[in-house]
Amino acid sequence: xxxxxxxxxxxxxxLPAHEVVYRTLRDRxxxxxxxxxxxxxxxxxxxxxxxxxxxxxxxxxxxxAEGALxxxxxxxxVVPRLSxxxxxxxxxxxxxxxxxxxxxxxxxxxxxxxxALAAIDTDLDRAIAGGDVHGYLVENHRFHMRLNTIxxxxxxSELVDSLWLRFGxxxxxxxxxxxxxxxPDRHKELLRALAARDAEVAAAAMIGDVEQGMMFIRxxxxxx
Amino acid sequence: xxxxxxxxxxxxxxLPAHEVVYRTLRDRxxxxxxxxxxxxxxxxxxxxxxxxxxxxxxxxxxxxAEGALxxxxxxxxVVPRLSxxxxxxxxxxxxxxxxxxxxxxxxxxxxxxxxALAAIDTDLDRAIAGGDVHGYLVENHRFHMRLNTIxxxxxxSELVDSLWLRFGxxxxxxxxxxxxxxxPDRHKELLRALAARDAEVAAAAMIGDVEQGMMFIRxxxxxx
DNA sequence: ACGCTCAGAATATGATCAAATTACCGCATG
DNA sequence: CATGCGGTAATTTGATCATATTCTGAGCGT
Numbered sequence: 001x002x003x004x005x006x007x008x009x010x011x012x013x014x015l016p017a018h019e020v021v022y023r024t025l026r027d028r029x030x031x032x033x034x035x036x037x038x039x040x041x042x043x044x045x046x047x048x049x050x051x052x053x054x055x056x057x058x059x060x061x062x063x064x065a066e067g068a069l070x071x072x073x074x075x076x077x078v079v080p081r082l083s084x085x086x087x088x089x090x091x092x093x094x095x096x097x098x099x100x101x102x103x104x105x106x107x108x109x110x111x112x113x114x115x116a117l118a119a120i121d122t123d124l125d126r127a128i129a130g131g132d133v134h135g136y137l138v139e140n141h142r143f144h145m146r147l148n149t150i151x152x153x154x155x156x157s158e159l160v161d162s163l164w165l166r167f168g169x170x171x172x173x174x175x176x177x178x179x180x181x182x183x184p185d186r187h188k189e190l191l192r193a194l195a196a197r198d199a200e201v202a203a204a205a206m207i208g209d210v211e212q213g214m215m216f217i218r219x220x221x222x223x224x
Numbered sequence: 225x226x227x228x229x230x231x232x233x234x235x236x237x238x239l240p241a242h243e244v245v246y247r248t249l250r251d252r253x254x255x256x257x258x259x260x261x262x263x264x265x266x267x268x269x270x271x272x273x274x275x276x277x278x279x280x281x282x283x284x285x286x287x288x289a290e291g292a293l294x295x296x297x298x299x300x301x302v303v304p305r306l307s308x309x310x311x312x313x314x315x316x317x318x319x320x321x322x323x324x325x326x327x328x329x330x331x332x333x334x335x336x337x338x339x340a341l342a343a344i345d346t347d348l349d350r351a352i353a354g355g356d357v358h359g360y361l362v363e364n365h366r367f368h369m370r371l372n373t374i375x376x377x378x379x380x381s382e383l384v385d386s387l388w389l390r391f392g393x394x395x396x397x398x399x400x401x402x403x404x405x406x407x408p409d410r411h412k413e414l415l416r417a418l419a420a421r422d423a424e425v426a427a428a429a430m431i432g433d434v435e436q437g438m439m440f441i442r443x444x445x446x447x448x
Numbered sequence: 449a450c451g452c453t454c455a456g457a458a459t460a461t462g463a464t465c466a467a468a469t470t471a472c473c474g475c476a477t478g
Numbered sequence: 479c480a481t482g483c484g485g486t487a488a489t490t491t492g493a494t495c496a497t498a499t500t501c502t503g504a505g506c507g508t
Contacts, residue, residue, distance in 0.1 A: 017460065018285075043491060052461050054278060057493090058285045061242075065289035067382065074468065075492050089379040096320030155313040155390070158291065159383075166379070240493065267457065276495055281459085298502065299458055 018055035021045070025059050029068050029079060030168040031137045036081040040069060068165035082170050084222055090167055091214040097156050097163075098144075098210055099203035102190065104151035106199040113150050114194055120146060121187045128180045136180045137172060143187060167217060174220040182216070185209075242279035245269070249283050253292050253303060254392040255361050260305040264293060292389035306394050308446055314391055315438040321380050321387075322368075322434050323427035326414065328375035330423040337374050338418055344370060345411045352404045360404045361396060367411060391441060398444040406440070409433075 025045070028034045045056045060077060063069045070080040080086075109117075120143045127135030141164065148157040175183065186209040193202035249269070252258045269280045284301060287293040294304040304310075333341075344367045351359030365388065372381040399407065410433040417426035 016458095041491065042493095052459095053492095054281070054460055057278070058282060061282045061286050062289040065286045067379070085377075086379055089377050092324060093317070093321065093380070093383065097317065100316060153309075153313050155291070155310055156317070159317065242493080265457075266459095276493090277458095278494060 016055070017051055018058040021049055021051050021055045022059040022062055024049060025063060026068065026165065029063070029165060030141060031134055031172070034079050034169060035173060036079050036169045038079045040077045040079065063165070066162040066165055068162070068168075079169050080166065082167065082217075082221065084218055087167070087170075087214060087218045087221065090163055091210070091218075094160070094163055094210045094214065095207060097160055098148075099206045101148050101151040101153060101156055101160065102193075102202040102206040103199040104153055105147050106194055106197055106202045108152060109150050109194045113146075114191065117143060117146055117187075117194070118191055121191065124185070124187065128183065128185070131180050133172075133175050133180060136175065136183065137168075140183075141168075147190070167214075170217050170221060171213070174217050178216075178220065183213075186212070240279070241275055242282040245273055245275050245279045246283040246286055248273060249287060250292065250389065253287070253389060254365060255358055255396070258303050258393060259397060260303050260393045262303045264301045264303065287389070290386040290389055292386070292392075303393050304390065306391060306441075306445065308442055311391070311394075311438060311442045311445065314387055315434070315442075318384070318387055318434045318438065319431065321384055322372075323430045325372050325375040325377060325380055325384065326417075326426040326430040327423040328377055329371050330418055330421055330426045332376060333374050333418045337370075338415065341367060341370055341411075341418070342415055345415065348409070348411065352407065352409070355404050357396075357399050357404060360399065360407065361392075364407075365392075371414070391438075394441050394445060395437070398441050402440075402444065407437075410436070 025040075034040070040060065042053060042056050042060065045051070045060075046053055049056070060069060064071055064077065067080070069077050072078055082090075105113075120139055124136065124139035124143060126132075127139055144164070145157075145161070148160055151157065186205040189205035190202055190209070193199075193205055249264075258264070264284065266277060266280050266284065269275070269284075270277055273280070284293060288295055288301065291304070293301050296302055306314075329337075344363055348360065348363035348367060350356075351363055368388070369381075369385070372384055375381065410429040413429035414426055414433070417423075417429055
């Protein structure tokens with residue numbers, strides 16, 4: 001009887017609660033309402049997400065380890081507020097890693113990969129044209145993560161994930177303030193390089209994309 | 225019966241249990257007996273470290289997020305076994321970040337910093353001369369971490385921490401197998417560069433150190 | 449071999465304890 | 479009399495634990 005006893009509307013493969021909390025929180029950090037400097041409390045999340053204490057604690061620990069949340073002395077956890085200096089450090093690492101991932105993806109991208117990326121980029125363009133900030137953030141993230149997956153370099157890919165988590169909230173406020181028009185989009189260039197299997201061009205396009213994005217955040221934050 | 229919660233950690237400022245467990249586990253991964261491929265269980269640690277379940281869970285999650293532990297499908301957690309490909313990825317990031325930290329440290333190192341580093345390096349030499357593998361690992365790690373602290377770039381420094389956690393177990397087995405004689409030590413060169421405030425020489429020395437270390441692990445692992 | 453059951457380990461809950469911030473109140477003072 | 483201050487009470491939040499529940503894999507019987 002326990003073989004199918006759980007068929008009560010259970011469509012997907014059962015994910016652990018801490019995993020669900022982690023993903024939810026992660027999405028909120030990247031695309032949601034969690035602004036830099038904002039406090040995150042365990043008990044607030046347990047009531048908000050209707051989850052137990054332990055899963056929430058674990059999700060928070062995990063995000064702290066990834067740099068997405070910061071521990072402020074007295075047991076207080078906040079979304080980090082980035083300084084220009086922080087941006088420079090993130091920039092340095094992104095410049096070292098993401099072009100490399102682009103190069104590797106160049107050699108490995110299948111036709112399906114390329115059309116999937118093209119489809120994401122189309123959605124991205126639509127979001128930009130429509131001034132849809134949330135859509136821009138989501139699709140841009142999807143594009144880069146998909147590209148990183150293609151590169152088959154899990155250590156580098158996870159590393160980049162954690163970098164994005166760090167600057168995500170800042171990118172969001174900056175984008176929200178200035179709109180989607182001025183945003184970087186070297187994706188067309190990247191797609192052409194992938195199709196031509198030209199690793200150098202792909203890397204150069206990625207450098208441009210990273211550079212524009214980081215400089216955008218950097219100068220916007222220095223206005224504060 | 226057990227109400228001694230306040231007179232327990234008398235060593236220093238009352239650290240939370242999960243923090244103590246984390247550091248213990250981290251030290252075991254870097255310097256202890258946790259070999260690549262070895263399984264790590266929650267219940268094993270609760271009895272071993274005489275800690276509760278929740279702190280152990282949190283420490284493990286944190287280490288997993290840092291890449292020091294790996295989740296193997298069915299709720300099983302192990303110390304990762306690195307492939308040559310993994311080493312290459314770690315190498316790439318270390319090459320991008322650690323020389324930069326050395327450069328920054330060059331500009332910021334005080335006299336006390338330099339003598340502290342020199343003292344650590346002396347202990348390191350003693351460990352190498354005495355064939356003390358554990359001492360080598362500990363002092364080498366201390367040297368680099370101290371240098372990274374001087375550089376005052378917390379994001380880069382934390383990143384390097386997590387990279388060391390990844391290759392720590394492999395470095396340990398390789399060092400244990402081949403002894404301390406053949407190990408890299410560009411530290412003298414680094415110290416001289418710091419004293420002369422020559423950022424380029426410091427960066428070059430660090431590149432050499434990283435290169436030797438990673439190549440050492442790489443070729444030793446490919447023998448397996 | 450196949451399926452079932454059971455032991456053991458991981459996951460999750462809620463209670464309980466400790467710490468810290470906030471709220472509040474009386475007192476002294478201008 | 480209003481106002482600021484110090485200290486204590488109350489509330490909020492984090493940390494830990496004991497325990498219940500769920501899941502996995504192995505052993506056993508058919």
